[in-house]
Amino acid sequence: MSEQSAGVKAFEDKVSAQLHEAKSQIAEIEARAKGQMAQAETDTINGFKAKSQEIDKKRQDLKASSGEKAAQIKAEIEAGAAKLKASVEQFGAKLKSHAVAK
Secondary structure: OHHHHHHHHHHHEEEEEHHHHHHHHHHHHHHHHHOOHHHHHHHHHHHHHHHHHHHHHHHHHOOOOHHHHHHHHHHHHHHHHHHHHHHHHHHHHHHHHHHHOO
Protein backbone atom coordinates (compact mmCIF):
# COMPACT_ATOMS: atom_id res chain seq x y z
CA MET A 1 0.00 0.00 0.00
CA SER A 2 1.42 3.36 -0.97
CA GLU A 3 1.94 6.13 1.56
CA GLN A 4 -0.81 8.17 -0.13
CA SER A 5 -3.23 5.23 -0.01
CA ALA A 6 -2.44 4.71 3.66
CA GLY A 7 -3.05 8.41 4.33
CA VAL A 8 -6.38 8.32 2.50
CA LYS A 9 -7.37 5.17 4.39
CA ALA A 10 -6.48 6.75 7.74
CA PHE A 11 -8.44 9.88 6.84
CA GLU A 12 -11.37 7.77 5.69
CA ASP A 13 -11.35 5.83 8.97
CA LYS A 14 -11.25 9.08 10.96
CA VAL A 15 -14.16 10.59 9.03
CA SER A 16 -16.11 7.35 9.27
CA ALA A 17 -15.71 7.39 13.06
CA GLN A 18 -16.77 11.06 13.23
CA LEU A 19 -19.84 10.36 11.09
CA HIS A 20 -20.74 7.35 13.20
CA GLU A 21 -20.48 9.48 16.35
CA ALA A 22 -22.60 12.25 14.82
CA LYS A 23 -25.24 9.79 13.63
CA SER A 24 -25.36 8.24 17.12
CA GLN A 25 -25.78 11.66 18.72
CA ILE A 26 -28.53 12.56 16.24
CA ALA A 27 -30.36 9.29 16.95
CA GLU A 28 -30.02 9.84 20.71
CA ILE A 29 -31.37 13.39 20.48
CA GLU A 30 -34.21 12.27 18.27
CA ALA A 31 -35.17 9.42 20.61
CA ARG A 32 -34.96 11.58 23.72
CA ALA A 33 -37.05 14.37 22.23
CA LYS A 34 -39.58 12.24 20.35
CA GLY A 35 -43.08 13.52 20.91
CA GLN A 36 -41.84 16.73 22.49
CA MET A 37 -40.32 18.30 19.42
CA ALA A 38 -41.72 21.16 17.44
CA GLN A 39 -41.59 20.98 13.65
CA ALA A 40 -38.51 23.25 13.63
CA GLU A 41 -36.60 20.78 15.80
CA THR A 42 -37.64 17.88 13.58
CA ASP A 43 -36.49 19.85 10.54
CA THR A 44 -33.15 20.56 12.24
CA ILE A 45 -32.60 16.86 12.93
CA ASN A 46 -33.49 16.00 9.34
CA GLY A 47 -30.99 18.64 8.21
CA PHE A 48 -28.30 16.96 10.33
CA LYS A 49 -29.11 13.62 8.71
CA ALA A 50 -28.90 15.15 5.23
CA LYS A 51 -25.55 16.79 6.03
CA SER A 52 -24.24 13.50 7.35
CA GLN A 53 -25.25 11.77 4.12
CA GLU A 54 -23.62 14.56 2.10
CA ILE A 55 -20.34 14.11 3.99
CA ASP A 56 -20.55 10.34 3.52
CA LYS A 57 -20.99 10.82 -0.24
CA LYS A 58 -17.94 13.09 -0.36
CA ARG A 59 -16.02 10.42 1.53
CA GLN A 60 -16.95 7.97 -1.22
CA ASP A 61 -15.93 10.52 -3.88
CA LEU A 62 -12.55 10.85 -2.18
CA LYS A 63 -11.78 7.21 -2.96
CA ALA A 64 -12.01 7.92 -6.70
CA SER A 65 -10.07 11.18 -6.69
CA SER A 66 -6.43 12.12 -6.52
CA GLY A 67 -4.10 15.07 -6.31
CA GLU A 68 -5.56 18.55 -5.99
CA LYS A 69 -9.15 17.33 -6.29
CA ALA A 70 -8.59 14.88 -3.43
CA ALA A 71 -7.13 17.64 -1.28
CA GLN A 72 -10.16 19.84 -1.98
CA ILE A 73 -12.62 17.05 -1.16
CA LYS A 74 -10.67 16.21 2.01
CA ALA A 75 -10.82 19.86 3.14
CA GLU A 76 -14.57 19.97 2.44
CA ILE A 77 -15.09 16.77 4.42
CA GLU A 78 -13.06 18.03 7.38
CA ALA A 79 -14.92 21.36 7.45
CA GLY A 80 -18.31 19.71 7.04
CA ALA A 81 -17.66 17.09 9.71
CA ALA A 82 -16.43 19.69 12.20
CA LYS A 83 -19.44 21.92 11.54
CA LEU A 84 -21.86 18.99 11.82
CA LYS A 85 -20.31 17.84 15.11
CA ALA A 86 -20.48 21.34 16.60
CA SER A 87 -24.06 21.86 15.42
CA VAL A 88 -25.26 18.51 16.78
CA GLU A 89 -23.58 19.13 20.14
CA GLN A 90 -25.04 22.64 20.36
CA PHE A 91 -28.51 21.40 19.43
CA GLY A 92 -28.29 18.56 21.97
CA ALA A 93 -27.28 20.99 24.70
CA LYS A 94 -30.16 23.29 23.75
CA LEU A 95 -32.64 20.42 23.98
CA LYS A 96 -31.21 19.33 27.34
CA SER A 97 -31.52 22.85 28.74
CA HIS A 98 -35.13 23.10 27.56
CA ALA A 99 -35.91 19.70 29.11
CA VAL A 100 -34.41 20.81 32.44
CA ALA A 101 -36.31 24.11 32.34
CA LYS A 102 -39.67 22.37 31.88
